[in-house]
Amino acid sequence: MTRHFLRDDDLSPAEQALVLQRAAAMKADRFAHRPLAGPRVVALIFDKPTLRTQLSFTVGVAELGGHPMTVDGNLAQIGTRESIADVTRVIERQVAAIVWRTYGQDHLEEMAANSTVPVVNALTDDFHPCQILADLLTISEHKGALAGLTMTYVGDGANNMAHSYLLGGATAGMQVRIGAPPTHQPRGDILRRAAEIAQQTGGSVQVTDDPVSAVLGADVVITDTWVSMGQEAETADRKGAESPFTKFAVDQGLIGHAADDAIVMHCLPAYRGFEISGEVVDGPQSVVWDEAENRLHAQKAVLSFLLESSATAGTSEIPQ
Numbered sequence: 001m002t003r004h005f006l007r008d009d010d011l012s013p014a015e016q017a018l019v020l021q022r023a024a025a026m027k028a029d030r031f032a033h034r035p036l037a038g039p040r041v042v043a044l045i046f047d048k049p050t051l052r053t054q055l056s057f058t059v060g061v062a063e064l065g066g067h068p069m070t071v072d073g074n075l076a077q078i079g080t081r082e083s084i085a086d087v088t089r090v091i092e093r094q095v096a097a098i099v100w101r102t103y104g105q106d107h108l109e110e111m112a113a114n115s116t117v118p119v120v121n122a123l124t125d126d127f128h129p130c131q132i133l134a135d136l137l138t139i140s141e142h143k144g145a146l147a148g149l150t151m152t153y154v155g156d157g158a159n160n161m162a163h164s165y166l167l168g169g170a171t172a173g174m175q176v177r178i179g180a181p182p183t184h185q186p187r188g189d190i191l192r193r194a195a196e197i198a199q200q201t202g203g204s205v206q207v208t209d210d211p212v213s214a215v216l217g218a219d220v221v222i223t224d225t226w227v228s229m230g231q232e233a234e235t236a237d238r239k240g241a242e243s244p245f246t247k248f249a250v251d252q253g254l255i256g257h258a259a260d261d262a263i264v265m266h267c268l269p270a271y272r273g274f275e276i277s278g279e280v281v282d283g284p285q286s287v288v289w290d291e292a293e294n295r296l297h298a299q300k301a302v303l304s305f306l307l308e309s310s311a312t313a314g315t316s317e318i319p320q
C-alpha cells in the first residue's frame with residue numbers, strides 16, 4: 001500500500017517520532033541519505049504563493065539525490081483543464097512522489113486515491129503538516145523531549161495551522177492550547193480527533209478565547225498571519241482596530257505570561273505590528289529562522305519515510 005502524508009495524523013506517534021529522529025540525522029549530515037539517487041524525479045505542484053515550501057522541497061529533493069520538477073499550478077489547471085484523476089495517472093508514471101500545495105483538501109485526497117506513488121500535502125486550506133514536523137523538530141532542538149511540553153498557538157484558530165498544531169502536537173504527546181476568538185475556533189471534528197489522539201499519547205488539547213490563559217506558563221508560543229491565502233478580501237476586518245484578533249497579538253506583554261524560557265515561533269511570512277511585534281519576532285526568544293530552515297530537514301525525512309514505507313508495505317519491516 002502506498003503511504004501518503006495528507007494530514008498530521010497520517011503518521012502514528014511512533015512514526016512521527018521516527019521521522020523527527022531521521023530529520024535530526026539528516027540535518028547533522030545533509031548528504032548522507034540519497035533514496036532518490038538516479039536521479040528520480042519528484043513533482044512539486046504549486047497552486048498557491050510559495051517561498052519556503054518551494055525552496056525547501058527543491059533543495060531537499062536534490063540533496064536526497066533526486067531531481068525536483070516544478071509544476072506551475074496556474075498553467076496545469078488541475079481539476080479544471082483536466083480531471084485530478086487523469087492528471088495523477090499521467091504524473092505518477094514518471095515520478096517517485098508528488099508534492100502538492102493547493103486549496104481544497106478534497107483535491108489532495110482525490111489525487112492520493114488515484115496515485116501509486118506517495119502524495120505529500122505541502123499546504124491546503126485545512127492542514128499544513130510539513131510545517132508542523134519542522135516546528136516539532138525545532139522545539140525538540142531547543143527543549144528536548146516533546147511529550148509533556150505546553151505548546152500554545154494564538155490567533156486564527158480556524159485556519160490550517162491551528163488544525164495541524166492540534167493533530168501534530170497531540171501525536172507528540174504535548175499539551176496543546178489554542179487561543180482564538182469565539183468566531184474563529186477550530187473545526188469540531190479536528191478538535192475531537194486531536195482529543196482522541198491525546199488520550200493515547202498522554203497529551204491534551206484545550207481551546208480558549210482568553211489569550212492570557214492560553215499563554216500562561218507555556219513552553220512554546222506560536223502565531224500565524226491573521227489573513228491566510230484566499231482570505232485577502234477580509235483583510236480590513238481581520239487587521240482593523242475592531243478586529244477580534246487584536247488582543248491575541250504576540251507582543252512582549254503577552255509573552256510575559258509564558259514560561260521565562262519560552263520560545264516563540266511563526267511559520268512566516270510575519271506581519272510585524274499585527275499578529276506579532278517586531279520586538280518579539282526579532283528578539284532573543286524567537287526561533288523563527290531555525291524553524292524556517294527545518295522545513296528542509298523535516299521534509300527530506302518524511303519523503304524518505306514515505307518512499308521506504310511504500311516499498312516495504314505488506315511486510316513487518318518498519319524503516320529505520
